Amino acid sequence: MIDSKELDHNFKYEVAAETGGINITKCFACGTCTASCPVREIDETYNPRKIIRMILLGMRDRVLKSDFIWLCSTCCTCDDRCPQNVELTKIMMALKNIAVKEGYIHPFFRGQARIISTFGRLNIIEDFDNKKREKLGLPPIKKIFEEVKKLLKNMRIKEKI
Amino acid sequence: MKYALFLGCTIPIRGQNYEMATRTVAKTLGIHFDNLEDFSCCGFPIRSINSEISLLIAARNLAVAADRDEKICTLCSACTSVLTGANKELTSNRKLREKINKELAKIGRTYKPGVEIKHFARVLYEDIGLNFIKNKIKNDLGKLRLSIHYGCHYLRPSSLYDYFEDAENPSTIEELVSVTGAEVIDYKNKLDCCGGALLGIEGDMALSMAKPKLDNVTANKVDALVTICPFCSIMYEDNQKKIEAKYGVNYNLPVLYYPQVLGLALGINQEKLGFHMNKIKPDALLEKLELVK
Numbered sequence: 001m002i003d004s005k006e007l008d009h010n011f012k013y014e015v016a017a018e019t020g021g022i023n024i025t026k027c028f029a030c031g032t033c034t035a036s037c038p039v040r041e042i043d044e045t046y047n048p049r050k051i052i053r054m055i056l057l058g059m060r061d062r063v064l065k066s067d068f069i070w071l072c073s074t075c076c077t078c079d080d081r082c083p084q085n086v087e088l089t090k091i092m093m094a095l096k097n098i099a100v101k102e103g104y105i106h107p108f109f110r111g112q113a114r115i116i117s118t119f120g121r122l123n124i125i126e127d128f129d130n131k132k133r134e135k136l137g138l139p140p141i142k143k144i145f146e147e148v149k150k151l152l153k154n155m156r157i158k159e160k161i
Numbered sequence: 162m163k164y165a166l167f168l169g170c171t172i173p174i175r176g177q178n179y180e181m182a183t184r185t186v187a188k189t190l191g192i193h194f195d196n197l198e199d200f201s202c203c204g205f206p207i208r209s210i211n212s213e214i215s216l217l218i219a220a221r222n223l224a225v226a227a228d229r230d231e232k233i234c235t236l237c238s239a240c241t242s243v244l245t246g247a248n249k250e251l252t253s254n255r256k257l258r259e260k261i262n263k264e265l266a267k268i269g270r271t272y273k274p275g276v277e278i279k280h281f282a283r284v285l286y287e288d289i290g291l292n293f294i295k296n297k298i299k300n301d302l303g304k305l306r307l308s309i310h311y312g313c314h315y316l317r318p319s320s321l322y323d324y325f326e327d328a329e330n331p332s333t334i335e336e337l338v339s340v341t342g343a344e345v346i347d348y349k350n351k352l353d354c355c356g357g358a359l360l361g362i363e364g365d366m367a368l369s370m371a372k373p374k375l376d377n378v379t380a381n382k383v384d385a386l387v388t389i390c391p392f393c394s395i396m397y398e399d400n401q402k403k404i405e406a407k408y409g410v411n412y413n414l415p416v417l418y419y420p421q422v423l424g425l426a427l428g429i430n431q432e433k434l435g436f437h438m439n440k441i442k443p444d445a446l447l448e449k450l451e452l453v454k
Binding site for chain 2: 038105112116125140141142155
């Protein structure tokens with residue numbers, strides 16, 4: 001059941017204003033995205049066409065609080081096949097970006113962001129790793145990227161996650 | 162031919178066989194790699210949280226390459242995608258470029274449009290060329306039957322890569338495998354996603370996504386699955402035992418990085434190609450080629 005009082009009719013414009021969200025209103029609900037989606041094939045709770053309808057109807061809270069917005073595998077198959085060039089992978093990014101601003105963030109991404117804001121990379125490099133690389137004839141990898149740390153600090157990433 | 166090799170976060174730690182094979186193959190074909198130690202994370206993992214910060218990290222990497230007047234050669238398809246996307250956005254959107262450069266100025270960097278970014282497979286296909294490679298082949302791999310997994314970010318979205326491939330019916334990797342003499346075995350749903358991006362989010366779903374491909378590929382009794390992205394390899398090789406245990410099946414399917422295959426054909430010693438670091442041991446395949454020590 002959808003209660004019209006719960007709807008936020010500006011939600012689609014909010015998504016459109018976000019990076020990559022611009023084409024959301026072009027969707028004519030053909031369902032090519034859903035038919036092409038490898039995640040939907042495994043789990044029906046992830047349904048791209050339905051997510052777009054929910055955005056266009058203005059179901060802001062339900063979308064942003066949902067677990068399903070984190071399930072896009074970014075395979076971009078829908079992007080290539082969409083007859084309206086909605087660029088759904090970018091829409092999903094826009095949704096996640098808005099969800100983060102509202103305080104909903106998947107712990108996996110929070111963890112990754114914390115590691116990157118501390119080291120400037122994932123897969124923390126220990127002395128052991130560089131010794132192993134040296135044995136294999138591979139050059140050492142820098143452990144901490146101060147420039148990236150500074151960039152992220154200036155962007156106040158810690159407050160965002 | 163000279164490139165700055167962009168390794169990303171995963172390959173230097175979890176894909177050393179890929180890196181070793183790439184470096185040795187490149188050397189054999191006369192490709193020079195510069196190692197720019199200032200290349201950080203590409204920005205991909207931050208995109209879901211904040212697109213602008215992701216773009217900033219990518220732009221910094223592009224600035225590092227531009228400072229040295231380098232072209233970028235990538236090995237990870239996700240890095241390829243995020244760096245290419247950032248380059249396009251920043252080239253075409255002056256306001257965004259100015260905004261990003263204002264932040265980069267605080268660390269003494271500037272993004273300048275026009276950096277070239279290419280996946281190593283594309284460097285081989287477009288810049289080196291099949292004919293050049295063919296003339297360097299020392300071992301014909303005609304005894305091998307190999308299936309290919311393209312993965313997503315090498316191909317899609319097509320517009321990001323200026324339609325260099327037909328994403329619904331690609332052929333570059335087939336051609337690169339065929340030049341070694343190996344037989345390419347097609348299979349059902351070849352273009353499906355490995356599920357790697359979901360591994361940390363819904364692990365079971367990721368395994369369910371990887372399974373059908375392992376079923377379809379092994380049904381043809383091939384010698385190995387060939388990949389060009391570390392995440393795809395993590396799904397099909399590192400997680401193969403987990404999938405076998407979860408579903409009570411047995412694959413024992415070796416997963417090779419394309420440069421390992423090419424390296425064998427170029428007559429490079431298998432140790433220099435990192436074969437000893439493959440988790441599903443490709444011994445049967447090496448025996449077939451009479452390369453077992």
